[in-house]
Amino acid sequence: MLENQLVNIMMTKNGFLDDLQYVNELKLPQCYIAAGYIRNYCWNYLSNYETSTPLNDLDVIYFDPDNLTYDQEIKFEQQLNAWKPQYNWSIKNQARMHITNHTIPYTSTLDAMRYWPETATAVGMRLVYKQNIEVIAPYGLDDLMQMRIRKTDLFTDEQYYHNRYQSKGWLSRWPLLQVIN
Numbered sequence: 001m002l003e004n005q006l007v008n009i010m011m012t013k014n015g016f017l018d019d020l021q022y023v024n025e026l027k028l029p030q031c032y033i034a035a036g037y038i039r040n041y042c043w044n045y046l047s048n049y050e051t052s053t054p055l056n057d058l059d060v061i062y063f064d065p066d067n068l069t070y071d072q073e074i075k076f077e078q079q080l081n082a083w084k085p086q087y088n089w090s091i092k093n094q095a096r097m098h099i100t101n102h103t104i105p106y107t108s109t110l111d112a113m114r115y116w117p118e119t120a121t122a123v124g125m126r127l128v129y130k131q132n133i134e135v136i137a138p139y140g141l142d143d144l145m146q147m148r149i150r151k152t153d154l155f156t157d158e159q160y161y162h163n164r165y166q167s168k169g170w171l172s173r174w175p176l177l178q179v180i181n
Contacts, residue, residue, distance in 0.1 A: 002141040007133050009045045010038065010125065013052075020127040022083050023060050026076055030094075030109040031062035032124030032136060039121050042144055043174045053173060057090040061124060063109040065095040103154075113138050115154045117161050120144040122152060143180070150180040 010016050023033055040053045060080070064072075073091045080089040094112035098105045106112035113122040119139035128134045135141070143150050149170065151161045171177055 003135045024127045028062035032126045034061050034124035035059040035121050038123050057088040060091045063094045068096040117155045119150045147176050148178045
């Protein structure tokens with residue numbers, strides 16, 4: 001039910017289906033638009049904001065253990081920038097992110113998202129067929145839809161977690177947010 005609610009919310013975002021289609025055109029395995037693109041728009045919608053909160057970047061994640069080169073990610077970012085230059089596309093192969101994050105290797109995109117800082121950020125969406133949209137969220141959608149900031153179980157850096165939402169000004173931008181410790 002929450003998946004349908006989230007899809008309905010995101011369908012109100014101008015250009016959402018186009019953005020999913022651009023990412024789908026890359027034909028990357030386990031590939032999703034994720035993180036702030038979804039979280040910010042959802043929180044704006046739930047807060048009844050008429051204008052969108054600007055994004056630092058548009059996160060695209062995928063899982064390809066057969067090509068772990070950073071150069072490959074740059075190539076995909078350049079391709080998306082050529083198609084839709086108004087975004088700062090950020091593409092990360094989750095099959096290599098365990099190295100950056102100093103954790104055990106991840107087994108999938110969904111598994112990698114379990115190590116992200118907040119539950120409400122660990123949400124991805126992709127176009128499966130025409131307008132069928134798949135949602136993945138290893139911690140579910142409750143925190144996102146109820147406007148709660150909660151550290152994920154597997155993210156271990158408490159200070160980084162607290163600094164992250166404070167430095168981004170989430171509590172002032174969305175006063176209805178609750179921090180759950």
